[in-house]
Amino acid sequence: MRIRIRHIILMGFSLLFSISFALLVQVEKPVQVTLKTTQKKYQAGDKIMLDFAYDSTLTFQLFLKNSYGSTLLTSSSGQFIIPEYLAKKRGTLDYFLIHNSKCVFKGDISIHANSDTLVELETYIGPPSIVAGDRDYTMHVVAPTDRYDNPLPDSTKVKFKHQFLGAEKEYEELTKDLIGWRNIFAYEKKGKLLVSSQIGETDSKEFSVEIYPALPEDFAIESFREHNYADGNQIITFSTGIVRDEFDNIVANGTMVNFVIKNQEGTLLKAQGTTVNGIALGKVLHPSYEDVWQVQAFVNGIAKSNTISVVFEAVLEDFEVDFDTSNREIVVGPLRSFMEQIIPDGALVKLEIYKDNKRIETKVKTSFEGEVRFILAEGFYPTGDYDFDISSLGVTKTFKNITLQ
């Protein structure tokens, strides 16, 4: 018979038909799988094996997924051993049994924190310093975990302990949402708070929280000086009493106290000191002219002291002034102090020079061995009449119509 086109077409169709039939025939009958492992809850770190029963000639794959990642295992024996890095993490582990790229079984197991291993504590304390009183507090947080860093389940009992001055206290709290915490309120006294915690047999290390004194209260001041004379040389010391807060704590070392001095002219002088064991000192030189000082101290914006009054007496009433060498050399002194002693070096003498009632210059010099010498050289001061005002240590003397040659 001759092969004609239609034969070829017919053969082609029958070939096609039989192939597709064969393919269809390859559709499987559903595979029967049963899970032999019954345990659904595990502890982290356990050896977890999922055992499936099915036709042992077939190869299956198990797709595992938890919140840390996913992986694919292959086995032909029906037993899948969950890898350690998945088995030690707390959470839900989903698994999908796969055959020929189709999921034939799925389920999940839950892994719990391992309660048999030693508990590990992660503790935080903050802030590390608080202020005495009833308003400030620090927070103690404990995050207990098992050996694999899984947080322990809620309602784990945590013991919070702290020690302050004489008292040691212990509290129990339950963990919630992975942590257990407690606020430690400040005491009224200043000092160091030592803190620790405990779960079961595990103890934490020691933490410390510093309780600082609260805001200073008003305080008293007093003054010390060697003598009452305004010699411009000795030092007067203003001292606070012990500055305390409302709970009687001595304020922290270094607290700044400002001393404000109002003199008779109404201007304000200022000194400051930092407290050492509650006492701050401010040191100022005596004025060099008689004066009355009103002194008050402040901790800015927070506390103030009483006002004390300090009187300074003039150290001299009068002094000599000599004009030499055609009035061009003015010798002031010797300046004598309260015991007639020569005043220590450095006393200020001011010479104001007037010509035609206008001040042309002010010269200021310091004393040496009680005397001050002003020299008015010809180059600067031509011949003529001048008026002079000489003042020192609160006393002023005027000389009019002095002729310079």
Added chain:
Amino acid sequence: MNTSTNKYLIIALLIGVIFHGTAIFFTLEYTYDALIHLFFGNHYATSWFEPWSYSWYTGFTVMGYPPLVHQSIGLLSYIGGLKFGLFSVALIAIILFITGVYRYALLLTSNRTVAGYTAVLSVFASVFIETLHVFGQLPSIIGISVLMHALPEIYLWIKVGKYKYLINALSLIAVTVTSHHVTPIFGMVFFIFPLIGMIIMDGAREKVNSYKEVRLKHFIQTFLAFFKRIVVFGFGSLLLIITCILPYWINTKNNPITQVPIPHGSRDNFLEVTSSGLVFFLIPWGILLFFLPYFWYRFFSKRYLFFGLSFTLLTILGTGGTTPIPKMILGDNAFNILTLDRFTLWASLMALPMFGEFIYRFVEGDLKIKIKERYGSVLHRILGGLIGGGLIFMTFFTICLGYFRPLQPAQIKMLPILNFLKQDQHDHWRFLPLGFGDQMAWLSAQTDAMTVDGNYHSARRLPELTTRAVERLENSKFRGVEGIGSLQQFLTVPEKYNLKYVFSNDKFYDPILYFCGWQRLRQLENGIMVWEKLNVPPLSNVLPKDTIPLFQKLMWGLIPMLTVIIAFIINIQFIWIHGLKTKFKAFPVYFKFGVEYASFRKSVFRISYLWAICICIVFAIGVYFAYVKNATQIRPENVIKAYYDALDFKEFKRAYSYVHPKSNKSLDQFMLEVSVTDGLLSSYAKLDELEVTITVQTDSSAKAKVMGNWITPLEKIEKTFYHEILKKGSKWYVLPLDYDLDIPPDQLFSENVVSFYNHGRRRITSEQTHHEDVLKQPVLEVLNAAIVKNEDQYYIIGELQNVDNVPSDVVVTGTLYAQNDRELATYNVKHQMKHKLMPKETTSFRMDFEGVAWRSLEDNKPTTFDPDQFTAANLDGQPTKFNLQCAGNVATVDLYKGVVINDISIRENGVDGVLFNSGLQEVTIPQLIISYYDENKKLIWVTQKYLPEGIRPQRKLYFEFDFLDLTKIERVDEHMENVFVNGLSNEEISNKMVPNRKSEYMQSQLLRVLGKGFNYIKIEINNYVGASN
């Protein structure tokens, strides 16, 4: 035909290598540029193909400079380290230079002996010694040397036309380009064009019988004949110049040099600034100055005519700012960016063959015969001795220049600094070296840590550096106060660049560091003080960088070395062939054109020695003037200037020598009086200007008014002194001024002080600090804050208090916003605040907004300095609100509060007063912070004043300041919703920490004054205690 090796050349090479090769070990590391080349070499050695370097300026590209020398140093460093690479490259440069000069001289003079003489003389050429041993400019030397090697090849190509010469010439040009970009470009104009002119002249000469007969028409004919070859060569070199360093051109186009011109000595007027004249004119020319007429005579002969023109032009350009001509020729822009010392370098090198020729004729040629005939052999010997002596003197002087006037600070041991940077993650922040000179490049080469400063100014990217004319930040002291402006900006806002550590090698910068809020950390074993700033975040892990296309990186990495290899192969091949083959080798063509040294022209001889005598006279006059000007006791003005100069340099014995012997002061007494004065003016100031006016003068006495301007790191100080000067014998002497005679009351006294210690990390671990070792940030409270406007400038002022129980370092950052919450400017408080506060201490503050923005060059060109001027921020909008971020960190140092106000008197327009130091430490620089209040006791303005003298314990200091006119101050905004401390809201802090604040306590401390626009003032004191040494 003599083909044996030239013995003069061998001698030159031997002497050169031994002399220079040994000397570089003592000089090269102290030069200006060599360490920078070392740094670049290190960059290539560690990352050959990556052009981005993080080390300087927050990152920059090394494609800003041709790489050949740096890559060679990098390659050689693999053998023996970086310094080995540097010295090897320097040796290669020396050899290339000597041989280059030889070949150039041979080309020019066609006489092997003369060329040999030139080679020997080039070893001692002062310009070469200066460029190598003082400046350290290796790329420039290699560039010009290889160019000189190329000149004979170019000649042969254009004259003869064989392609092998063209290839050779172009290969050498390629090496020149990759070594130094400026040399081939300018070299084209100054060396190659004249060479081409000479070739055409030679060609024209061949048409006639002597040079005299060459006419313009011959010249043009020859030119047209050679035209094609000239064009081929020109085109080839142009192509090479562009392609060999193509990435460099691309980089220049993308990052144009917006650098404000940096003052450079070569642009100075050499008559006014004699030190520049010495370094950039007298030394490079050296004894060549004496032979200038001979050079001009030879260079303006027909053959060398074009060289003559080029030589003249180079000489003029090398004179810098002495005449206005260079500026006119180059144009303003090029004049200010280029350094002009290269023109003098090229001029001297160009003249070397003529010098060699002269010496040859003098030693064994016709000149010798002439002199001997006319003047006898004695004169000849004397002249020879003088010339030789002059040469030796210049050589000694130049090479020892660094010994007499150190160009860098004393060598610093880098190891302690490297250790510090490696410890404790200190290299996670940027650092800044101050007072290191060029050694900072060597430091950068040895560490991965990064610095904001850098050593190649054309590569600067940071706006603070490009808008200021400072070569290196750390040299800002030498640029007067204007240079310090940019350092202050870095120190005020260091967070912007993650700058945390400053290595200070110079005490000069200490005050500015302190007053900007920095504190001393510790002193390293090599004497460097480390300063740190708190509250600076570390660098992020990923830093920005420019990415360059791969093809550019490959070109940059491969082409330079390739040019060297190719040039090497080509040239060695020729020598190899010539050496091996016994084929008869003709002399190069240029030998035809040699000149016979028959008779030395009489006129030339006469002019030469007249010129030499002229120079000697000019020199003598100069020396006399220098003597008169500097002779210290010849006139009253001189002695005063010398006295202050000696004090400025702390040469107390010399200053004492100017004090009148009858003033009854012993040297010990004098030194004691001077040494007890400390403070800004005596310890940290550099005398800038001194104006001496003699008010009265007789023949034996004078009165002088001395007005001095001192530059200090904080501000410019003007102070006037009055002196009397008396003449004794023939010299004038100064009468010393009085000093304060006050003595303190107590001989020995004691005080209870509070001092603190912070362990830092209690656990010795390289991990991150444990949580429990981190201290809480001290709580600050901002009492009030507001934006004020004063004369079109906006400021934020306010007061804050440390309400915690530990001392705190305070950083205040402020931001101004426009109406729609658009940010206008942000800055930190600089020095109008006490940066360290004890518990419960208050301070006022004022924040100025300084512009750091990139501005056009015209705005920022420095002309004269005004201490009150600063770059105001250019705000594009009106600020309506502000945001204040304050940060406290525990402070344990710089807490001295012992200065009190002992007396105050209020004048009509100011305040006089007395400060008293009641504590145990000497205060080096006291600062007054003055706050002004209105009639409601509300803060309206804050200002500060530095006092120029220090206060010793238990001593007084008089101060005065004038009131400001505050009538024009406007308050813009005082809403404090956006004030935060340590990230928390200021209002909540206020409510919690000091709920019942009694503001009247602070208000009662205000001084009542009736001023222009204010009614009360308050004075606070901030103390800087200097280092104990």
